[in-house]
Amino acid sequence: MNxxxxxxxxxxxxxxxxxxxAPTHPLLNKLDQARTQLFDLGLVGVYLDGVGYGNVSVRHEAGCIISGTSTGATRILGATGYCYVSNFDIVANIVCTEGPIQASSEAMTHCAIYQANSxxxxxxxxxxPQLWRKLLDRNGPSTSKEVTYGTPQMAQEVxxxxxxxxxxxxxxxxxxxExxxxxxxPTIDLALNQIQAVLT
Ligand SMILES: [Zn+2]
Structure with a gap:
Protein backbone atom coordinates (compact mmCIF):
# COMPACT_ATOMS: atom_id res chain seq x y z
CA MET A 1 0.00 0.00 0.00
CA ASN A 2 1.24 3.45 -0.85
CA ALA A 22 14.80 -9.04 -20.86
CA PRO A 23 14.20 -6.78 -23.85
CA THR A 24 16.86 -6.48 -26.50
CA HIS A 25 17.11 -3.16 -28.30
CA PRO A 26 20.06 -1.36 -29.88
CA LEU A 27 19.39 1.70 -27.73
CA LEU A 28 18.78 -0.05 -24.43
CA ASN A 29 22.34 0.29 -23.17
CA LYS A 30 22.43 3.97 -24.06
CA LEU A 31 19.08 4.50 -22.36
CA ASP A 32 20.36 2.82 -19.21
CA GLN A 33 23.48 5.00 -19.26
CA ALA A 34 21.29 8.10 -19.54
CA ARG A 35 19.25 6.83 -16.59
CA THR A 36 22.43 6.36 -14.55
CA GLN A 37 23.40 9.98 -15.31
CA LEU A 38 19.98 11.09 -14.07
CA PHE A 39 20.33 8.86 -11.02
CA ASP A 40 23.70 10.45 -10.19
CA LEU A 41 22.06 13.88 -10.39
CA GLY A 42 19.31 12.74 -8.00
CA LEU A 43 16.68 13.15 -10.74
CA VAL A 44 15.83 9.44 -10.65
CA GLY A 45 16.00 7.69 -7.31
CA VAL A 46 14.15 6.91 -4.15
CA TYR A 47 12.61 9.18 -1.51
CA LEU A 48 13.41 8.76 2.16
CA ASP A 49 10.11 6.95 2.62
CA GLY A 50 11.30 4.27 0.17
CA VAL A 51 9.12 5.27 -2.75
CA GLY A 52 10.99 5.35 -6.06
CA TYR A 53 10.67 8.12 -8.63
CA GLY A 54 11.69 8.74 -12.21
CA ASN A 55 11.61 6.45 -15.25
CA VAL A 56 12.97 6.37 -18.78
CA SER A 57 11.88 4.94 -22.12
CA VAL A 58 12.56 4.72 -25.83
CA ARG A 59 9.97 4.22 -28.54
CA HIS A 60 9.58 0.64 -29.70
CA GLU A 61 7.01 -0.57 -32.24
CA ALA A 62 3.49 0.28 -31.00
CA GLY A 63 4.73 1.18 -27.52
CA CYS A 64 8.10 1.54 -25.88
CA ILE A 65 10.78 -0.06 -23.76
CA ILE A 66 10.57 1.40 -20.27
CA SER A 67 12.27 1.02 -16.91
CA GLY A 68 10.46 -1.24 -14.48
CA THR A 69 8.40 -0.40 -11.44
CA SER A 70 10.13 -0.04 -8.04
CA THR A 71 13.61 0.29 -9.52
CA GLY A 72 14.43 3.75 -8.12
CA ALA A 73 17.03 2.52 -5.63
CA THR A 74 19.22 0.87 -8.28
CA ARG A 75 21.95 2.92 -9.96
CA ILE A 76 22.57 0.67 -12.98
CA LEU A 77 19.51 -1.31 -14.01
CA GLY A 78 20.80 -3.41 -16.90
CA ALA A 79 18.42 -5.04 -19.37
CA THR A 80 16.53 -6.98 -16.68
CA GLY A 81 15.32 -3.67 -15.24
CA TYR A 82 13.32 -2.93 -18.39
CA CYS A 83 10.26 -4.30 -20.15
CA TYR A 84 8.41 -3.89 -23.43
CA VAL A 85 5.14 -2.05 -23.49
CA SER A 86 3.60 -3.89 -26.41
CA ASN A 87 0.21 -2.23 -26.39
CA PHE A 88 -1.86 0.26 -24.46
CA ASP A 89 -5.33 1.76 -24.43
CA ILE A 90 -5.73 5.13 -22.79
CA VAL A 91 -9.52 5.09 -22.78
CA ALA A 92 -9.75 1.58 -21.31
CA ASN A 93 -6.75 2.35 -19.01
CA ILE A 94 -4.88 -0.82 -19.96
CA VAL A 95 -1.15 -1.29 -20.46
CA CYS A 96 0.20 -4.59 -21.86
CA THR A 97 3.81 -5.42 -21.01
CA GLU A 98 6.31 -8.23 -21.59
CA GLY A 99 9.61 -8.79 -19.81
CA PRO A 100 11.30 -9.76 -16.57
CA ILE A 101 9.73 -6.84 -14.65
CA GLN A 102 6.47 -4.91 -14.76
CA ALA A 103 6.47 -1.40 -16.19
CA SER A 104 6.79 1.87 -14.36
CA SER A 105 3.53 3.30 -13.08
CA GLU A 106 3.98 6.13 -15.57
CA ALA A 107 4.15 3.88 -18.65
CA MET A 108 0.84 5.19 -19.99
CA THR A 109 2.16 8.76 -19.97
CA HIS A 110 5.26 7.75 -21.95
CA CYS A 111 3.18 5.87 -24.52
CA ALA A 112 0.77 8.77 -24.93
CA ILE A 113 3.69 11.05 -25.82
CA TYR A 114 4.97 8.63 -28.47
CA GLN A 115 1.52 8.19 -29.91
CA ALA A 116 0.87 11.92 -30.10
CA ASN A 117 4.10 12.91 -31.83
CA SER A 118 5.88 10.51 -34.19
CA PRO A 129 11.46 20.35 -6.80
CA GLN A 130 13.46 23.44 -7.91
CA LEU A 131 13.25 22.69 -11.61
CA TRP A 132 9.56 21.80 -11.32
CA ARG A 133 8.84 25.12 -9.62
CA LYS A 134 10.94 27.02 -12.16
CA LEU A 135 9.08 25.51 -15.11
CA LEU A 136 5.70 26.28 -13.54
CA ASP A 137 6.74 29.85 -12.65
CA ARG A 138 7.84 30.39 -16.24
CA ASN A 139 4.42 29.27 -17.42
CA GLY A 140 6.03 26.63 -19.59
CA PRO A 141 4.04 23.65 -20.89
CA SER A 142 2.37 21.84 -18.03
CA THR A 143 -0.44 19.46 -17.23
CA SER A 144 -3.23 20.63 -14.90
CA LYS A 145 -3.02 20.75 -11.13
CA GLU A 146 -6.02 18.45 -10.85
CA VAL A 147 -4.42 15.69 -12.90
CA THR A 148 -2.37 13.13 -10.98
CA TYR A 149 0.35 10.86 -12.33
CA GLY A 150 -0.28 7.64 -14.15
CA THR A 151 -3.91 8.36 -15.02
CA PRO A 152 -5.63 8.41 -18.41
CA GLN A 153 -6.19 12.14 -17.84
CA MET A 154 -2.42 12.65 -17.54
CA ALA A 155 -1.89 10.69 -20.75
CA GLN A 156 -4.49 12.81 -22.55
CA GLU A 157 -3.00 16.10 -21.33
CA VAL A 158 0.59 15.26 -22.27
CA GLU A 178 4.75 17.17 -7.24
CA PRO A 186 13.89 12.68 -31.06
CA THR A 187 16.95 10.98 -29.55
CA ILE A 188 18.11 10.00 -26.06
CA ASP A 189 20.86 12.62 -26.18
CA LEU A 190 18.51 15.41 -27.18
CA ALA A 191 16.04 14.53 -24.42
CA LEU A 192 18.89 14.44 -21.90
CA ASN A 193 20.19 17.79 -23.21
CA GLN A 194 16.85 19.40 -22.38
CA ILE A 195 17.40 18.54 -18.74
CA GLN A 196 21.09 19.43 -18.64
CA ALA A 197 20.40 22.82 -20.24
CA VAL A 198 18.08 23.92 -17.44
CA LEU A 199 20.25 22.55 -14.64
CA THR A 200 23.26 24.65 -15.61
ZN1 LIG B 1 6.82 10.75 -11.23
Whole structure:
Protein backbone atom coordinates (compact mmCIF):
# COMPACT_ATOMS: atom_id res chain seq x y z
CA MET A 1 0.00 0.00 0.00
CA ASN A 2 1.24 3.45 -0.85
CA UNK A 3 1.29 5.68 2.21
CA UNK A 4 3.27 8.49 0.61
CA UNK A 5 1.59 11.90 0.43
CA UNK A 6 3.35 12.24 -2.91
CA UNK A 7 1.03 9.73 -4.55
CA UNK A 8 3.90 8.05 -6.37
CA UNK A 9 4.82 4.59 -7.48
CA UNK A 10 1.41 2.94 -7.53
CA UNK A 11 0.26 1.46 -10.83
CA UNK A 12 -3.13 2.98 -11.62
CA UNK A 13 -3.74 1.36 -14.98
CA UNK A 14 -4.84 -2.24 -15.48
CA UNK A 15 -1.59 -4.08 -16.17
CA UNK A 16 -1.59 -7.12 -18.43
CA UNK A 17 1.89 -8.57 -17.99
CA UNK A 18 3.62 -11.57 -19.49
CA UNK A 19 6.89 -12.79 -17.96
CA UNK A 20 9.50 -12.87 -20.68
CA UNK A 21 13.27 -12.53 -21.04
CA ALA A 22 14.80 -9.04 -20.86
CA PRO A 23 14.20 -6.78 -23.85
CA THR A 24 16.86 -6.48 -26.50
CA HIS A 25 17.11 -3.16 -28.30
CA PRO A 26 20.06 -1.36 -29.88
CA LEU A 27 19.39 1.70 -27.73
CA LEU A 28 18.78 -0.05 -24.43
CA ASN A 29 22.34 0.29 -23.17
CA LYS A 30 22.43 3.97 -24.06
CA LEU A 31 19.08 4.50 -22.36
CA ASP A 32 20.36 2.82 -19.21
CA GLN A 33 23.48 5.00 -19.26
CA ALA A 34 21.29 8.10 -19.54
CA ARG A 35 19.25 6.83 -16.59
CA THR A 36 22.43 6.36 -14.55
CA GLN A 37 23.40 9.98 -15.31
CA LEU A 38 19.98 11.09 -14.07
CA PHE A 39 20.33 8.86 -11.02
CA ASP A 40 23.70 10.45 -10.19
CA LEU A 41 22.06 13.88 -10.39
CA GLY A 42 19.31 12.74 -8.00
CA LEU A 43 16.68 13.15 -10.74
CA VAL A 44 15.83 9.44 -10.65
CA GLY A 45 16.00 7.69 -7.31
CA VAL A 46 14.15 6.91 -4.15
CA TYR A 47 12.61 9.18 -1.51
CA LEU A 48 13.41 8.76 2.16
CA ASP A 49 10.11 6.95 2.62
CA GLY A 50 11.30 4.27 0.17
CA VAL A 51 9.12 5.27 -2.75
CA GLY A 52 10.99 5.35 -6.06
CA TYR A 53 10.67 8.12 -8.63
CA GLY A 54 11.69 8.74 -12.21
CA ASN A 55 11.61 6.45 -15.25
CA VAL A 56 12.97 6.37 -18.78
CA SER A 57 11.88 4.94 -22.12
CA VAL A 58 12.56 4.72 -25.83
CA ARG A 59 9.97 4.22 -28.54
CA HIS A 60 9.58 0.64 -29.70
CA GLU A 61 7.01 -0.57 -32.24
CA ALA A 62 3.49 0.28 -31.00
CA GLY A 63 4.73 1.18 -27.52
CA CYS A 64 8.10 1.54 -25.88
CA ILE A 65 10.78 -0.06 -23.76
CA ILE A 66 10.57 1.40 -20.27
CA SER A 67 12.27 1.02 -16.91
CA GLY A 68 10.46 -1.24 -14.48
CA THR A 69 8.40 -0.40 -11.44
CA SER A 70 10.13 -0.04 -8.04
CA THR A 71 13.61 0.29 -9.52
CA GLY A 72 14.43 3.75 -8.12
CA ALA A 73 17.03 2.52 -5.63
CA THR A 74 19.22 0.87 -8.28
CA ARG A 75 21.95 2.92 -9.96
CA ILE A 76 22.57 0.67 -12.98
CA LEU A 77 19.51 -1.31 -14.01
CA GLY A 78 20.80 -3.41 -16.90
CA ALA A 79 18.42 -5.04 -19.37
CA THR A 80 16.53 -6.98 -16.68
CA GLY A 81 15.32 -3.67 -15.24
CA TYR A 82 13.32 -2.93 -18.39
CA CYS A 83 10.26 -4.30 -20.15
CA TYR A 84 8.41 -3.89 -23.43
CA VAL A 85 5.14 -2.05 -23.49
CA SER A 86 3.60 -3.89 -26.41
CA ASN A 87 0.21 -2.23 -26.39
CA PHE A 88 -1.86 0.26 -24.46
CA ASP A 89 -5.33 1.76 -24.43
CA ILE A 90 -5.73 5.13 -22.79
CA VAL A 91 -9.52 5.09 -22.78
CA ALA A 92 -9.75 1.58 -21.31
CA ASN A 93 -6.75 2.35 -19.01
CA ILE A 94 -4.88 -0.82 -19.96
CA VAL A 95 -1.15 -1.29 -20.46
CA CYS A 96 0.20 -4.59 -21.86
CA THR A 97 3.81 -5.42 -21.01
CA GLU A 98 6.31 -8.23 -21.59
CA GLY A 99 9.61 -8.79 -19.81
CA PRO A 100 11.30 -9.76 -16.57
CA ILE A 101 9.73 -6.84 -14.65
CA GLN A 102 6.47 -4.91 -14.76
CA ALA A 103 6.47 -1.40 -16.19
CA SER A 104 6.79 1.87 -14.36
CA SER A 105 3.53 3.30 -13.08
CA GLU A 106 3.98 6.13 -15.57
CA ALA A 107 4.15 3.88 -18.65
CA MET A 108 0.84 5.19 -19.99
CA THR A 109 2.16 8.76 -19.97
CA HIS A 110 5.26 7.75 -21.95
CA CYS A 111 3.18 5.87 -24.52
CA ALA A 112 0.77 8.77 -24.93
CA ILE A 113 3.69 11.05 -25.82
CA TYR A 114 4.97 8.63 -28.47
CA GLN A 115 1.52 8.19 -29.91
CA ALA A 116 0.87 11.92 -30.10
CA ASN A 117 4.10 12.91 -31.83
CA SER A 118 5.88 10.51 -34.19
CA UNK A 119 9.14 12.54 -34.07
CA UNK A 120 9.61 11.84 -30.34
CA UNK A 121 11.66 8.72 -29.61
CA UNK A 122 12.75 9.16 -26.00
CA UNK A 123 10.96 10.23 -22.81
CA UNK A 124 12.75 10.81 -19.52
CA UNK A 125 10.57 11.35 -16.45
CA UNK A 126 12.45 12.95 -13.59
CA UNK A 127 11.68 14.56 -10.23
CA UNK A 128 13.24 17.79 -9.01
CA PRO A 129 11.46 20.35 -6.80
CA GLN A 130 13.46 23.44 -7.91
CA LEU A 131 13.25 22.69 -11.61
CA TRP A 132 9.56 21.80 -11.32
CA ARG A 133 8.84 25.12 -9.62
CA LYS A 134 10.94 27.02 -12.16
CA LEU A 135 9.08 25.51 -15.11
CA LEU A 136 5.70 26.28 -13.54
CA ASP A 137 6.74 29.85 -12.65
CA ARG A 138 7.84 30.39 -16.24
CA ASN A 139 4.42 29.27 -17.42
CA GLY A 140 6.03 26.63 -19.59
CA PRO A 141 4.04 23.65 -20.89
CA SER A 142 2.37 21.84 -18.03
CA THR A 143 -0.44 19.46 -17.23
CA SER A 144 -3.23 20.63 -14.90
CA LYS A 145 -3.02 20.75 -11.13
CA GLU A 146 -6.02 18.45 -10.85
CA VAL A 147 -4.42 15.69 -12.90
CA THR A 148 -2.37 13.13 -10.98
CA TYR A 149 0.35 10.86 -12.33
CA GLY A 150 -0.28 7.64 -14.15
CA THR A 151 -3.91 8.36 -15.02
CA PRO A 152 -5.63 8.41 -18.41
CA GLN A 153 -6.19 12.14 -17.84
CA MET A 154 -2.42 12.65 -17.54
CA ALA A 155 -1.89 10.69 -20.75
CA GLN A 156 -4.49 12.81 -22.55
CA GLU A 157 -3.00 16.10 -21.33
CA VAL A 158 0.59 15.26 -22.27
CA UNK A 159 -0.62 14.13 -25.69
CA UNK A 160 -2.28 17.51 -26.28
CA UNK A 161 0.94 19.31 -25.27
CA UNK A 162 3.30 17.38 -27.55
CA UNK A 163 1.14 16.76 -30.60
CA UNK A 164 2.03 18.97 -33.50
CA UNK A 165 5.07 20.51 -31.81
CA UNK A 166 7.32 21.89 -34.55
CA UNK A 167 10.34 21.06 -32.41
CA UNK A 168 9.88 17.62 -30.85
CA UNK A 169 12.20 18.46 -27.98
CA UNK A 170 11.27 19.96 -24.66
CA UNK A 171 10.29 19.77 -21.03
CA UNK A 172 6.87 19.72 -19.49
CA UNK A 173 5.97 20.09 -15.84
CA UNK A 174 3.26 18.00 -14.23
CA UNK A 175 1.54 20.52 -11.98
CA UNK A 176 -0.55 17.85 -10.22
CA UNK A 177 2.40 15.51 -9.71
CA GLU A 178 4.75 17.17 -7.24
CA UNK A 179 8.31 17.58 -8.58
CA UNK A 180 7.38 15.67 -11.76
CA UNK A 181 8.84 16.69 -15.12
CA UNK A 182 8.96 14.94 -18.48
CA UNK A 183 11.76 15.58 -20.97
CA UNK A 184 11.32 14.36 -24.52
CA UNK A 185 13.22 14.41 -27.76
CA PRO A 186 13.89 12.68 -31.06
CA THR A 187 16.95 10.98 -29.55
CA ILE A 188 18.11 10.00 -26.06
CA ASP A 189 20.86 12.62 -26.18
CA LEU A 190 18.51 15.41 -27.18
CA ALA A 191 16.04 14.53 -24.42
CA LEU A 192 18.89 14.44 -21.90
CA ASN A 193 20.19 17.79 -23.21
CA GLN A 194 16.85 19.40 -22.38
CA ILE A 195 17.40 18.54 -18.74
CA GLN A 196 21.09 19.43 -18.64
CA ALA A 197 20.40 22.82 -20.24
CA VAL A 198 18.08 23.92 -17.44
CA LEU A 199 20.25 22.55 -14.64
CA THR A 200 23.26 24.65 -15.61
ZN1 LIG B 1 6.82 10.75 -11.23
Missing amino acids: TSPRDEGVVKYHAVHRNDP AINCVLHIHN AVIVQGLANPCGLLAMAGH DGIAAFG
